[in-house]
Amino acid sequence: xxxxxxxxxxxxxxxxxxxxxxxxxxxxxxxxxxxxxxxxxxxxxxxxxxxxxxxxxxxxxxxxxxxxxxxxxxxxxxxxxxxxxxxxxxxxxxxxxxxxxxxxxxxxxxxxxxxxxxxxxxxxxxxxxxxxxxxxxxxxxxxxxxxxxxxxxxxxxxxxxxxxxxxxxxxxxxxxxxxxxxxxxxxxxxxxxxxxxxxxxxxxxxxxxxxxxxxxxxxxxxxxxxxxxxxxxxxxxxxxxxxxxxxxxxxxxxxxxxxxxxxxxxxxxxxxxxxxxxxxxxxxxxxxxxxxxxxxxxxxxxxxxxxxxxxxxxxxxxxxxxxxxxxxxxxxxxxxxxxxxxxxxxxxxxxxx
Amino acid sequence: xxxxxxxxxxxxxxxxxxxxxxxxxxxxxxxxxxxxxxxxxxxxxxxxxxxxxxxxxxxxxxxxxxxxxxxxxxxxxxxxxxxxxxxxxxxxxxxxxxxxxxxxxxxxxxxxxxxxxxxxxxxxxxxxxxxxxxxxxxxxxxxxxxxxxxxxxxxxxxxxxxxxxxxxxxxxxxxxxxxxxxxxxxxxxxxxxxxxxxxxxxxxxxxxxxxxxxxxxxxxxxxxxxxxxxxxxxxxxxxxxxxxxxxxxxxxxxxxxxxxxxxxxxxxxxxxxxxxxxxxxxxxxxxxxxxxxxxxxxxxxxxxxxxxxxxxxxxxxxxxxxxxxxxxxxxxxxxxxxxxxxxxxxxxxxxxxxxxxxxxxxxxxxxxxxxxxxxxxxxxxxxx
Numbered sequence: 001x002x003x004x005x006x007x008x009x010x011x012x013x014x015x016x017x018x019x020x021x022x023x024x025x026x027x028x029x030x031x032x033x034x035x036x037x038x039x040x041x042x043x044x045x046x047x048x049x050x051x052x053x054x055x056x057x058x059x060x061x062x063x064x065x066x067x068x069x070x071x072x073x074x075x076x077x078x079x080x081x082x083x084x085x086x087x088x089x090x091x092x093x094x095x096x097x098x099x100x101x102x103x104x105x106x107x108x109x110x111x112x113x114x115x116x117x118x119x120x121x122x123x124x125x126x127x128x129x130x131x132x133x134x135x136x137x138x139x140x141x142x143x144x145x146x147x148x149x150x151x152x153x154x155x156x157x158x159x160x161x162x163x164x165x166x167x168x169x170x171x172x173x174x175x176x177x178x179x180x181x182x183x184x185x186x187x188x189x190x191x192x193x194x195x196x197x198x199x200x201x202x203x204x205x206x207x208x209x210x211x212x213x214x215x216x217x218x219x220x221x222x223x224x225x226x227x228x229x230x231x232x233x234x235x236x237x238x239x240x241x242x243x244x245x246x247x248x249x250x251x252x253x254x255x256x257x258x259x260x261x262x263x264x265x266x267x268x269x270x271x272x273x274x275x276x277x278x279x280x281x282x283x284x285x286x287x288x289x290x291x292x293x294x295x296x297x298x299x300x301x302x303x304x305x306x307x308x309x310x311x312x313x314x315x316x317x318x319x320x321x322x323x324x325x326x327x328x329x330x331x332x333x334x335x336x337x338x339x340x341x342x343x344x345x346x347x348x349x350x351x352x353x
Numbered sequence: 354x355x356x357x358x359x360x361x362x363x364x365x366x367x368x369x370x371x372x373x374x375x376x377x378x379x380x381x382x383x384x385x386x387x388x389x390x391x392x393x394x395x396x397x398x399x400x401x402x403x404x405x406x407x408x409x410x411x412x413x414x415x416x417x418x419x420x421x422x423x424x425x426x427x428x429x430x431x432x433x434x435x436x437x438x439x440x441x442x443x444x445x446x447x448x449x450x451x452x453x454x455x456x457x458x459x460x461x462x463x464x465x466x467x468x469x470x471x472x473x474x475x476x477x478x479x480x481x482x483x484x485x486x487x488x489x490x491x492x493x494x495x496x497x498x499x500x501x502x503x504x505x506x507x508x509x510x511x512x513x514x515x516x517x518x519x520x521x522x523x524x525x526x527x528x529x530x531x532x533x534x535x536x537x538x539x540x541x542x543x544x545x546x547x548x549x550x551x552x553x554x555x556x557x558x559x560x561x562x563x564x565x566x567x568x569x570x571x572x573x574x575x576x577x578x579x580x581x582x583x584x585x586x587x588x589x590x591x592x593x594x595x596x597x598x599x600x601x602x603x604x605x606x607x608x609x610x611x612x613x614x615x616x617x618x619x620x621x622x623x624x625x626x627x628x629x630x631x632x633x634x635x636x637x638x639x640x641x642x643x644x645x646x647x648x649x650x651x652x653x654x655x656x657x658x659x660x661x662x663x664x665x666x667x668x669x670x671x672x673x674x675x676x677x678x679x680x681x682x683x684x685x686x687x688x689x690x691x692x693x694x695x696x697x698x699x700x701x702x703x704x705x706x707x708x709x710x711x712x713x714x715x716x717x718x719x720x721x722x723x724x725x726x727x728x729x730x731x732x733x734x735x736x737x
Contacts, residue, residue: 222734222735222736225736226735226736236731236736237736239728241736242727242728242731242736242737243724243727243731245730245731245734245736246670246673246726246727246728246730246731246734247673247727249359249670249730249733249734250670250673250674250677250730251674253359253360253650253667253670253674254643254646254647254649254650254674255646256360257363257646257649257650257653258642258645258646258649260363260649261363261645261649264363277638277642278638278641278642278645278646279642281638281639281642282642282643282645282646285639285642285643326639327635329638330634330635330636330637330638330639330642331631331634331635331638332638333637333638333641333642334628334633334634334635334636334637334638334641335634335638337625337637337638337641338625338628338634338637342622342625342626342628343626345621345622345625346442346443346618346622347378349641349644349645349648350374350438350648352641352645353645353648353649
């Protein structure tokens with residue numbers, strides 16, 4: 001068993017004691033699950049021990065995020081492990097303790113004014129409202145990608161106890177706004193390229209979640225088709241159903257191949273933006289087919305709140321729009337592939353992943 | 354669930370593949386500049402150019418993975434993948450040798466006699482010897498096991514073949530047909546038994562090749578009729594009665610390559626010259642994301658072939674997803690531009706759209722219909 005398999009095993013073990021539930025304003029996340037994960041050191045995986053993390057590779061963190069996404073786990077692990085914490089470390093800021101949830105926000109409407117020389121890590125005064133903040137009201141810390149007169153700034157804001165507006169995505173995951181008026185926070189100036197890479201990593205994090213969730217949706221649907229009998233035989237014995245399941249499998253397998261390749265591109269530190277953009281676009285596109293057919297095969301029971309299917313399909317319907325919609329990333333990908341001119345499209349395609 | 358049988362390990366990165374890719378790219382740029390070919394859609398079916406095939410043979414880009422003693426070059430499937438992908442992206446005329454290099458050669462290598470290999474493989478690798486697939490018949494399409502072409506032994510131990518094969522692409526420019534025949538009477542209890550593969554020289558007496566024109570008038574398909582054709586006994590390929598098993602192995606090669614998602618790439622390249630506004634760039638991005646995922650799937654299969662596996666179920670999945678994509682490209686481009694499709698269009702994008710559209714019905718039929726492929730995928734999911 002590889003290290004990655006072990007990590008996944010541990011996560012799945014913990015998940016058996018934490019069933020997904022319908023999120024509400026009273027219970028917007030799974031605090032108990034988070035504590036269990038933190039206790040096992042899983043909220044610091046992929047982060048160096050000297051920075052307070054648990055060590056391990058990006059691949060381990062990706063595996064954890066995937067396993068949690070497949071389990072419809074209401075915890076900000078994708079944001080923390082794949083986006084915010086690596087960004088905080090890359091910006092040379094002090095990483096909060098891994099047991100304190102850290103989320104990420106792209107906040108173009110938040111401006112940062114340097115409080116010292118503004119060059120490198122320093123102190124910034126933030127003004128504005130961060131909207132669509134993943135886990136607003138839940139996260140204790142927020143890595144905010146803000147704008148400043150001298151370029152993009154990554155600021156690390158302590159948001160525990162700060163009032164967030166009530167807004168949620170289609171699955172009920174908190175996506176409210178946080179008013180950051182005159183807040184002082186440590187932060188670092190980024191280049192435009194670094195900011196773009198950070199947005200791309202956020203997109204990849206959602207793609208990793210989508211890929212894992214779509215695989216699980218396929219597995220549930222295959223299982224249902226094997227169990228549910230009509231006309232005296234299991235649904236899965238009908239050719240019409242087999243065609244739909246095979247189409248789902250094609251989508252799921254294609255997404256997994258591209259997302260895996262994009263993660264590897266990030267590990268190698270190359271051509272990150274286009275690889276992440278492609279992964280996000282492909283994963284988002286698959287949601288159309290996979291969620292539609294999963295519900296079709298499940299029939300009316302899959303349309304109920306009592307059945308588990310919605311925990312994943314509702315998340316997929318939101319995750320595809322979050323961290324940049326398919327349309328936005330598709331335009332980035334299209335333009336990026338043409339950067340060396342239209343005749344260089346093919347060489348560009350063979351370089352992406 | 355059985356989805357593990359659909360999933361393959363990620364392909365390893367190959368520096369050697371990138372090296373040969375650069376060489377092919379340089380070669381193609383020079384050939385395009387010299388005007389030896391012009392880019393077209395779907396050229397692995399319709400671009401027959403024996404001189405071009407010979408050039409590829411001279412460069413060592415055919416029979417790449419085969420042993421040197423058979424004229425091969427002992428390179429990896431990953432290197433071969435890079436070469437084929439570059440040729441397809443350029444829309445180069447590769448149809449003459451395509452089947453021979455892709456599946457007939459590997460089939461001979463696996464099941465052929467020493468004499469068959471020594472006689473034929475070096476000529477394929479040189480780009481001089483071309484093959485057709487003798488599987489489908491007028492009454493047997495998706496239901497391949499129902500074929501009726503018969504081969505019976507005569508007193509000299511030779512095979513006497515009677516029947517007809519259809520959709521034999523480029524039989525009129527090819528030398529051999531690996532022909533699936535019934536060598537013992539059909540057994541309703543085991544439909545796959547009693548089939549064998551014969552290596553049939555298309556110049557033998559009694560063979561008639563009749564053109565079947567596709568809907569645009571193009572001549573790629575043929576009907577090959579066998580009328581008491583005497584095929585020498587030693588031209589049995591592999592084992593008598595093992596034809597079904599051998600055909601299945603052949604299909605792993607037939608179904609997994611980049612030609613299953615790049616047939617319409619020249620249309621994408623032409624669209625890229627037009628994509629300017631955000632909606633068009635997004636359309637290009639959506640197309641590209643699908644293509645990139647297919648590349649990864651196809652590369653994984655090349656990696657599996659290098660490990661000696663025959664991933665027939667993943668190959669069926671790639672072909673289903675890939676050929677669906679080939680046709681979707683047309684729709685995606687049409688929605689993004691205001692250019693009518695016409696072979697006589699002054700606009701190269703209009704011509705590419707026309708070529709891609711007129712060939713589109715074939716993408717999801719040839720090499721196994723997508724319905725058949727999805728049935729195979731369903732088997733991989735444990736549903737059959």
